[in-house]
Amino acid sequence: MAVRTTGRHAGDTKSRILDTAETLFIECGYEAMSLRQITSRAEVNLAAVNYHFGSKESLIHSMLSRRLDQLNHERLKLLDRFDAMLGARLTCEHVLGAMFIPALRLSRDPRVGGKAFLRLLGRAYTDPSSFIRDFLNAHYESVAVRFFDAFQRALPHLPREELGWRLHFAIGALSGVLAGTDTDSLIAEFSQGKSMNDLQLIARLASLMVAALKAPLPDGTQLAAFAAVLGDASDAAADCAMACGEEERSACGAAIASP
Structure with a gap:
């Protein structure tokens, strides 16, 4: 029989399931996590998961969407701002800033995941499951196209295929780092013990990625x-x-x- 709860308790149960699924996804990845693990750690029964989400797949969709929808909304807002300010003078640094600044801001907000946010982002973009890849490709295709076009305007000399490969490897490498550490550890390792604010961190990351994106084609x-x-x-x-x-x-x- 389905568990039908109302009011604040129902919201608490749904949030607890989502929070638990997010933690397990970060720790294990999609294929290794199970509904049994989720229900056990969230202290709910399977009927509660089925009532709120219907399936593991729908649960993971909801878990990713509640974080990534807001992130990509903020990314597009910032990219639109840079476009309006700079037009043809848009650079790789600005496009990368539009990608990373909203992610860092959200990682500072405990209401949207806090320190675990960057690890979730890293896991989502490095998880080998075709289910996760298909979801990201379908759900955020317009965002990916918008950023790809912005990179191409900033790097008009690169063929589209070459730009695609470079972005794939550069963002994949960064995502792999994010998946394995929290924000504080990332900053500590990257800054080598020196004090570093978000602007300095973004500048350091951008300098590395821009060098890779702008490297001359091999002759x-x-x-x-x-x-x-x-x-x-x-x-x-x-x-x-x-x-x-x-x-x-x-x-x-x-x-x-x-x-």
């Missing part, structure tokens, strides 16, 4: 050097001939032939 000589190190010069020569422009091929061949 034929660099490709050949890697091929020589890997000891596969014959295949590398063919790959290089396809990848390099005519003006680069002689230098590429010389590099492959070098000991």
Whole structure:
């Protein structure tokens, strides 16, 4: 029989289930957490979970949405502000600021997760489950497109595919760090014991990511050097001939032939 509770108690039960699911998701990831674990730690029965959410999948959707909806709303507001202020002068630093400043602000607010917020964010974007990836892609596609377009305006020389790869690796690396630590530990490790406020932290993070995003594309000589190190010069020569422009091929061949 479904558990039908009303008033403040029903809200408390629903919040407790969501809080517990969030904690377990941060600790274990989607695939490793179970409804049995959630009900045991939240001290509710399965009927209460079914009444409020209907399934594990719907529960996780609700758990992620209650944090990420507000985050992405704040991100878009800040990006819109930068766009209005700067127009064509928008830089990578501004786009990254629009991504990270709202996340840091929310991590300071205990009403929306507090210190665990960044760990939740890191876990969500590194969890290997296709269920989580599909949810994020579907639910926040418009946000991702908006930020991708902003990055492309700031980095017009990069092909879209190359920009996509760079963002994937840069944001994935940061998400992996966030998933494994809390805000205070992250700041302590990043600042190496020095006092650092949010603005300084954002500037340090942005400087690292901007360097990765703005790195020059590899030319034929660099490709050949890697091929020589890997000891596969014959295949590398063919790959290089396809990848390099005519003006680069002689230098590429010389590099492959070098000991």
